[in-house]
Amino acid sequence: MASLTSDFEATCKVSIIIPALNEAAYLERTLRHLSLLQPPAHEVIVVDGGSRDETVAIAQALTKQPAPHFPLQVISSEQAGRAIQMNLGAAQASGDYLCFLHADTYVPDDLVSVIAQTLADPGVSCGGFISIMSGNLTTRWGVILNNYLKTYYAPLLFRPHLFFGKGLRLLFGDQVMFCRRADFQTCNGFDPAQPILEEADLCLKLCRLGRIRQVNRVVQASDRRVAGWGPVKANAIYFMVGFLWGLGVPGERLKRFYEDVR
Template identity: 50%
Template sequence: VLAEQAGWRVLCCERGRARQINAGVEAAQAPLACVVHADSLPPVDMVAVIRETLADKRIALASFTPLITGTRTRWLTSAHNYIKTWYAPLVTRPHLFFRGVRLLFGDHAMFFRREDFLKLGGCTPGDMVMEEADLCVKFARLGRIRMVPRIVRTSDRRIAALGPLKANWIYFKVGILWAVGLRGRMARDYPDVR
C-alpha cells in the first residue's frame, strides 16, 4: 500500500522469491535490472554504480557488498557472507571456482542485464531459498561475476530472532542442501521470521 501511495507500480504474483524475481524482471522495461530485497537499503548512487559496472561487457552479473545491520551491526556474519562468496563455490562447484566464479546471495542486491536473465530462463520457479546462487551458476556461462565494493545494508531481523549461532548454522545447512540438490528441504530448514 505504501508503495502504491508513493506512485510506484506494484506487481502481484504467486508466493516465492524466485517467482517474484521472475515476474519483476519480466515486467521491467529497462535494459538493466537489480534485485533488492524489501529489507535492504542500497547506496544512494545505486543506479550509477550499476550502469558503470555493467558497462564492462565481460561482467555478466554483479552485486553490492552486504552489511547486515539493524538492532546492531553484525560484523562477523557480514564477514562470513563475504568469505562465503569464495568458499561456497570452492566446496559446491569447484569447476566454477577455478574459473573465478563467486556465489552471491540475496542480501547482495544482485544486478544484471535483463536480456541475459530472460535468455537464461531466470530463476528456477519453485525456489523459495538459494535462487540467487542458481542465478550465479547460470550467469557464469555468460561472463564474470563481481561484487562491487559498495555497501548495501540489510536487516539483521533473522539473526536478531534466531541468534547469531543458529542463524549462521541455518545459512550453512541450507547451502549444503542446495549443493547436494535437496531443494525440497531448503525452504523447510529456512524459517520465516517475519
C-alpha cells in the first residue's frame, strides 16, 4: 500500500498558481523554495497584475535557468485583482489539482504529497494549511491563533448549517488553498467581482461538493501587513472584515478597510 501511495504522489499533477502585484521583494525566494519540492510540482504559473517593480523580470529570469526544476510560466492579466488573476492562472493550468499560493508565503517541500494525500479522500473537496505569520525577528502568535480558530468559528457562527451539514471550513489566502481542477471548474472558480475574501467565497461553493479541510501542517507567510498596521489594528480589521462579510456586506465595501501593504 505504501508503494502505491508513493507512486500516486509521484505522478500527482499539481499546478501552483501565484497571483502577483509588485512582489519583487518576495517572489524570487518563494520560487526558489518551490524548486525544492519533492515530488516536484507539475507547473508553476505566475500571474502578474501589472507590477511596476521587477516582479515580472525576476520571474522571467528564473524560467531561463537550469533550476527551478519545474515548468515555470509568467503570464499577464489585463486587470489586477487576486480573484481575476487566479482564475486566469487556473484557466492556463493543465494539472489535475490547483494550489493557490501568495507570493510572500513559503511551503513545505512535501507540498505535493500533502495535497495528494488530502484529496485522495473523495469526500474532501478542498484543503489548506495552518498559516504561521512571521517577520525577520517576530512571530505573530496572537494573529496566528486567531486565524487558525477563524477557520472554524467563522463558519460555525455565520453558516452553522453548512458547518455541521457539509463540513464547511473557511480558508483564507495565506493558508495556501488547494482543490481539484474539475471541482474548481464546476464551481466557476473565484468570483471576479470579489475584491477581498475570494477564498472564503469559493469555500462556500466547494463545500457543496465535499468537506473543506485544514490540514495539520504549516506554511510561513510574511507579517508585512501586521507590521504595517500594528498588531492591535490588524486583529481589529481582520475581525471586523470577517464579521461584516459573515453578515453579507459586499466585498467592495469591505475592501476600503483593507488597504494594500507592500
